[in-house]
Amino acid sequence: MIPVNEFRNITSEQNPQFRVLKPWWDVLSEYLGIAMLMIGVFGCTVQLTQDKISCLPNRFTDLSGGDRDCSHLRQHKENESLWEFAITKHLSPNIVEVFGRKNGLDIHQYEFVNHFCYERAVHWYGKYFPYLVVIHSMIFMVASSFWFKFPGTSSKIELFVIILGKCFDSPWTTRAISEVSEERREERMVVWRKNTMTKSATDNDDDMVSLIRSSVKDQKSAESAVSLLDKKEGEQAKALFEKVKKFRTHVEEADLLYLMYVLQTVLKVFKFVLITVYSIVLVPNIQIVVMCSVPPDLTGFGAFCCNYNKAHLFSKLAYCYICFVGVYGLLCIYSLYWLFHRPLKEYSFEAVRLETGINDIPDVKNDFAFLLHLSDQYDALYSKRFAVFLSEVSECRLRQMNLNNEWTGNKLRARLARNASERLELHLFMLPGLPDTVFEVSEVESLKLEMISNVTVPGTVTQLTALQEIALIHSPAKLQLAALNHLRENLKVLRLTFEGPDQVPLWMYTLQNLEELHLSGPLNNELSRNPSLDTLRELKNLRVLTLRSKLTKIPPSIVDVSNQLLRLCIHNEGTRLQVFNSLKKLVNLAALELTGCGLERIPSAVFSLSHLQELDLRENRLTTVEEILSLQHCRRLTTLKLWHNDISYIPEHVSKLRALEMLDASWNKIRVLPLRLCYCTKLRHLDLSHNQLTTLPLEIGILQCLQFLSVAFNSLESLPEELFSCKRLKVLALGNNSISTLSPRIGNLAQLVRLELKGNRLDSLPAEIADCLLLKLTALIVEDSLMDLLPPDVKDRLKHR
DSSP states (O other): OOOHHHHHHHHSOOOGGGGGGOOHHHHHHHHHHHHHHHHHHHHHHHHHHSOOOEEEEOOOBOTTSSBOOSHHHHTOOTTOOOGGGSEEEESSSSOEEEEOOOOOOOHHHHHHHHHHHHHHTSOHHHHHHHHHHHHHHHHHHHHHHHHHHSHHHHHHHHHHHHHHHHHHHOHHHHHHHHHHHHHHHHHHHHHHHHHTTTSOHHHHHHHHHHHHHHHHHHHHHHHHHHHHSOHHHHHHHHHHHHHHHHHHHHHTTOOHHHHHHHHHHHHHHHHHHHHHHHHHHHGGGOOSEEEEEOOHHHHSOSEEEEEOTTHHHHHHHHHHHHHHHHHHHHHHHHHHHHHHHSOTTEEOOHHHHHHHOOTTOOOEEHHHHHHHHHHHHHOHHHHHHHHGGGOHHHHHHHHHHHHHHHSOHHHHHTTEEEOTTSOEEEEEESOSSOOGGGGGOTTOOEEEEESOOSEEEOGGGGGOTTOOEEEEESOOEEEOHHHHHHHHHHOOEEEEEOSSGGGSOGGGGGOTTOOEEEEESOOBOSSOSSBOOOOOTTOTTOOEEEEESOOSBOOGGGGGGTTTOOEEEEEOTTOOOOBOGGGGGOTTOOEEEEESSOOSSOOGGGGGOTTOOEEEOOSSOOSOOGGGGGGGGOTTOOEEEOOSSOOOOOOGGGGGOTTOOEEEOOSSOOOSOOGGGGGOTTOOEEEOOSSOOOOOOGGGGGOTTOOEEEOOSSOOOOOOGGGGGOTTOOEEEOOSSOOOOOOGGGGGOTTOOEEEOTTSOOSOOOGGGGGOTTOOGGGEEOOHHHHHHSOHHHHHHHHTO
């Protein structure tokens, strides 16, 4: 025989982890199913190991020609005598010898009659009762565990119980709950302080000392808990958060598990009703004595009375089985009541939120909710600890802890480097958050955060006493109150790169000691083309403002800082800037940069800036600069940059700019250099590279203050001798022209430190080049073939400087 345990292994789920999804009624039903299966197996064993039936011929025959039934055997009582039907011999008045009847049948006839009558006379329910019990019990077991086997549900269940178990055992669960408990303890302490303000000072002091001691102990215990959560456990908890997110997305969108559980419960209820009805009707047919009609020509007897020796046992087992099925059915009915009476497709963590203090735990629905309801029937602590991994606040805290473990103070110090402003900068790129250990590196002067989401600057930023600059590149940040107060007093430079005007932080407008503000991103609303830059009135020390956006007008709020603003830079990315009204009010502006603003002429508003010293109009659409005459009103203008435009000529009245010291007209289409330019005698830097110049005017020698001259990438064929009268030249860039000879007067440029001649038609270099006392061989940019033609002594002099 097959052991009962083998049947159970076939029909039920053996994974012990699935016990968390078995409520008490399913567990009890499972044990009832095992009991019913044992009844069936026991019945089958009896059925197969014992004789089925025993028959004797019935000598009583009805005179009407029919056979009498065997009711006289069933109705026989102990005080009744059947001696009149027996052969007797009187030995004495009180003693009678009884002789049994001989039927004259051999053993084979009896065996035939027994088998024949078992098949014909015994009711089918009495014969197959044990097998029916086994079959029904197996169906009950299969129906109870079918959703653990079905491919569409078993994978989700298995994944759920694995994640649930890991969440239950994770040390992060205890850590997160303890942290919140500690925070709530601090809140209660604050409330306690407020409520006890009316008490005596002595009592307050004593209570306060005891409370502080308890809080110190709690803090120490929390720190020990932190130390217990090592890096490996932190990474495991991080992976758990990701698994929970994916599982929730996968399961919460369907209700297949709920429907499968309902269907298998309905099936069990249907089986319960069916078994109960037909069993009650058929159990009376299990009789001990049955009558069997056999053809008389086989044995000579037409009727046999047969004893079905297992009928008594089977009838008792049947009634016992009906009782088990009844209890099983009641459990199934209760299960249906639980399924339809309670909202199992919704699960609220309200009680968990109140108990743990983690207020952002979301409610769940559909199959996810149903699984949690089932686990609550096993142990509600599972869902409570599982809820920690649904909280974004908890995830952020874990992320922060992992960050702190990964980015130690020494690792952060190794990333320190000087930036363009010569500040000691710490650059963090694409981290999941801002490590708390950053605020332990006190020597940081500039903090640059790039592609970091959910940045919250804590009050510990006050530890960075040298911090003067913050750059937030696609890293929206929030400030705690203590951090805001500190940065309001100490921050000098702020650089923001964002994707929309709504990402511009409001705390930016309160930094009263800020000196430089650099904004990069769209400042226009979707519904309005006007820039949405709030008032800058509180930025009382702002000196430099940079806007990298696509503006159609200069933001009016710039006027709020008109008295102190010294430098304004607008990088408009090719969008045409049309309205300059606000520009006129920047009376103290010293530097103006309008890059990529689609300008076709110099804006007239510029001419009213009497304190302007530097004007940069790079990457615009300028074809002429006739308005340059009006720049004479800007009497302090020393730097004019017109590079990367389409200017074809420079007007003669450029000489009116008497204070001009730097002119950059590179990357244009200038063919002729105006003679009057040479009367800007203060000119020290002149860049005319990447143009279409063919000659330089003889008056170039007037520029005695010239230190930098670049005419590279032009079409010059010769150089005027007067050029070499500019004895203060330090850099002379003549590369990529058509120059065929270089005058020996090059030696007059005693202060020359760099000379570019590569890309010309020179056949040789004059030996007087060695008279340029500050020129080194490495700063002489020329073809190797020309370098080889230099006399050895000239090369040595250049090489050993």
